[in-house]
Amino acid sequence: MEISARNAFKGTVKKIITGAVNDEVSIEIAPGVEVTAVITKTSAETLGLQEGKQAYAIIKASDVIVSVD
Known part of the structure; x- marks a missing residue:
């Protein structure tokens, strides 16, 4: 996969x-x-996501939401 992010x-x-x-x-990344x-x-269905499947987490700084408990 090639992506500019x-x-x-x-x-x-x-x-x-x-x-x-x-x-x-x-997604466990490490x-x-x-x-x-x-x-x-x-989207989850289109990607065929299921536990154990490999996937990418793609993060843009302008699209991250941070919260605390």
Whole structure:
């Protein structure tokens, strides 16, 4: 895969929490390091995402949301 984004991390899908409209997808990009994103259910289905499948987390600085508990 070639992409212009500099922050692309290859990893393994660890968990998918399926919702009515959106899915929460967690990708382990290094041992003990996970990136979680909310994507549409349609996108998850189109990508064929499932636990154990390899996927990329692609992050743009302008599209990151940070929160705390």
